[in-house]
Amino acid sequence: MSAVVAQLVRLATGVRAYRAEEATLPPGPKVYYANHRSHLDTLVIWAALPPEVRRRLRPVAAQDYWQRSAVHRAVARAMNCVLIPRDPKKSGLSPIGAMEAVLAAGDSLLIFPEGSRKAGEGAAFRSGLYHLCRARPELPCVPLYLQNVSRILPAGEFLPLPLIASLIAGAPMTLQVDESREAFLARARAHLYQLAP
Amino acid sequence: MTLDLSAALGSSLGVLLAVVLALLLLGTLIAYLLPHWLPHPGARDLLTNLRQRTNSWWLMIGVFSGTILLGPRAVIVLYALISFLALREYYSLTPTHRADHRALFWSFFVFLPTNYALIWVGWFDLFVIFIPVYAFVFLPIRQVLAGATDDFLARTGRLQWGLLVAVYFLSHIPWLLRLQFPAYQLDPHLHPAGLLFWMVLVTQANDVFQYVWGKLLGRHALAPTVSPKKTWEGFIGGSASATILGGLLGFATPFGHLGAAAMALILCLLGTAGGLVMSAIKRDLKVKDWGGSLPGHGGILDRVDSLLFSAPWFFHLAAFYFHGELVNTASEGFKAIFRFGW
Numbered sequence: 231m232s233a234v235v236a237q238l239v240r241l242a243t244g245v246r247a248y249r250a251e252e253a254t255l256p257p258g259p260k261v262y263y264a265n266h267r268s269h270l271d272t273l274v275i276w277a278a279l280p281p282e283v284r285r286r287l288r289p290v291a292a293q294d295y296w297q298r299s300a301v302h303r304a305v306a307r308a309m310n311c312v313l314i315p316r317d318p319k320k321s322g323l324s325p326i327g328a329m330e331a332v333l334a335a336g337d338s339l340l341i342f343p344e345g346s347r348k349a350g351e352g353a354a355f356r357s358g359l360y361h362l363c364r365a366r367p368e369l370p371c372v373p374l375y376l377q378n379v380s381r382i383l384p385a386g387e388f389l390p391l392p393l394i395a396s397l398i399a400g401a402p403m404t405l406q407v408d409e410s411r412e413a414f415l416a417r418a419r420a421h422l423y424q425l426a427p
Numbered sequence: 428m429t430l431d432l433s434a435a436l437g438s439s440l441g442v443l444l445a446v447v448l449a450l451l452l453l454g455t456l457i458a459y460l461l462p463h464w465l466p467h468p469g470a471r472d473l474l475t476n477l478r479q480r481t482n483s484w485w486l487m488i489g490v491f492s493g494t495i496l497l498g499p500r501a502v503i504v505l506y507a508l509i510s511f512l513a514l515r516e517y518y519s520l521t522p523t524h525r526a527d528h529r530a531l532f533w534s535f536f537v538f539l540p541t542n543y544a545l546i547w548v549g550w551f552d553l554f555v556i557f558i559p560v561y562a563f564v565f566l567p568i569r570q571v572l573a574g575a576t577d578d579f580l581a582r583t584g585r586l587q588w589g590l591l592v593a594v595y596f597l598s599h600i601p602w603l604l605r606l607q608f609p610a611y612q613l614d615p616h617l618h619p620a621g622l623l624f625w626m627v628l629v630t631q632a633n634d635v636f637q638y639v640w641g642k643l644l645g646r647h648a649l650a651p652t653v654s655p656k657k658t659w660e661g662f663i664g665g666s667a668s669a670t671i672l673g674g675l676l677g678f679a680t681p682f683g684h685l686g687a688a689a690m691a692l693i694l695c696l697l698g699t700a701g702g703l704v705m706s707a708i709k710r711d712l713k714v715k716d717w718g719g720s721l722p723g724h725g726g727i728l729d730r731v732d733s734l735l736f737s738a739p740w741f742f743h744l745a746a747f748y749f750h751g752e753l754v755n756t757a758s759e760g761f762k763a764i765f766r767f768g769w
Contacts, residue, residue, distance in 0.1 A: 244519075394718065
């Protein structure tokens with residue numbers, strides 16, 4: 231069923247996934263990180279990735295937003311999202327703990343380190359990626375650059391345009407020993423944006 | 428206006444289909460045998476490209492021929508789909524502003540469908556002005572309402588050009604099916620579907636022949652700043668071959684053999700020019716192809732770029748010089764509905 235939906239999304243957005251380099255991805259759980267400009271980002275990534283990757287992919291989503299209604303909950307469930315509380319102090323749950331549990335189970339995560347869709351291209355990465363890599367050394371971080379998805383459905387619009395989107399995957403990177411948070415996040419960000427055509 | 432299958436196949440359209448099938452089989456044979464005749468490793472990419480191109484041709488010719496045999500309504504739907512995919516490729520690559528979002532929505536979901544709806548009902552007078560007048564006046568107004576003035580003239584120009592080229596120009600082709608020529612009364616083998624097939628055949632043959640002649644003899648670049656691969660040898664050899672082919676196949680047209688050769692020459696010149704213009708736009712956008720849906724060719728727009736410029740001239744020249752009249756057009760009663768009793 232999800233294969234059919236994925237195919238429909240691929241036909242509608244014309245999205246094609248490219249590999250920027252022929253670097254083979256290591257087996258095991260990874261964290262995929264992407265630029266975030268549209269509501270459709272998660273759906274497009276989910277549809278564009280090959281089925282074997284999609285099966286073990288768990289996009290990280292904000293719990294307060296995606297539990298708003300039955301429709302939201304159904305969509306989050308269909309894409310196999312892991313719901314994370316945006317404000318850990320209120321709920322008492324650790325977001326990193328929840329994400330680590332996913333990796334421990336052998337699945338991969340999809341996160342948007344820029345945070346909100348309106349952050350814009352200049353936004354620095356939030357620190358979740360860094361904390362995740364600190365907790366799990368040698369965790370491969372695979373950048374996914376989305377192009378045109380923000381033109382299909384920009385933030386604040388509800389009418390989509392049938393433009394062609396592309397997903398460009400880069401080579402994995404890992405947190406270096408003794409690398410500071412700022413340096414790592416800046417490096418991860420540069421690694422993602424250098425995929426832009 | 429339905430197409431009687433057995434009548435169509437017995438007419439000139441059937442002969443054209445046979446000719447195309449023969450050329451396609453010949454081309455496929457060459458594409459698959461060439462690796463054995465030219466075993467050097469440097470030619471591998473070229474040979475893969477050749478095989479992909481040939482496979483894509485089978486798909487395109489199959490879809491096109493099948494649609495023509497299904498009748499004029501199917502042809503209108505097919506061209507609406509081709510326009511949609513071409514427009515999509517065009518707007519995906521040309522830069523658009525966030526503020527143009529709604530105007531683009533109007534292009535895709537109002538102006539394109541209405542343009543083809545007008546062809547469906549046969550309202551030619553309105554079709555001729557719908558995009559160049561109504562849509563072109565509306566779009567900048569919608570863009571201005573969004574409030575962003577940066578790069579305004581270029582943005583509105585880009586929006587309009589896409590609609591003009593991918594929708595308006597291309598959609599002249601289905602109108603050929605409604606064009607009735609005096610020659611059709613005199614020769615029972617002639618059929619409007621034959622003319623349409625001939626036109627597309629000659630335009631695409633021009634592209635293929637220019638490619639082949641270019642590969643065999645090409646030495647002097649035709650337009651080096653625009654298109655690195657086109658050569659004078661390819662252009663002259665290809666155009667001459669396609670003109671001769673068009674003349675020989677003139678029995679499928681109401682033009683006669685000499686008239687068909689003249690019309691074929693015009694198609695070749697305009698087709699090449701259209702290809703160069705779209706290449707210039709691609710150069711400006713720093714892309715190689717408009718898309719990737721047709722392996723070996725690029726995108727849909729890459730394949731139809733020669734048809735875009737030749738279609739409107741061809742339609743009007745054919746009607747004017749060979750006394751074509753539009754038939755099965757929208758009735759006055761139908762048009763009166765839109766006056767709302769005024």
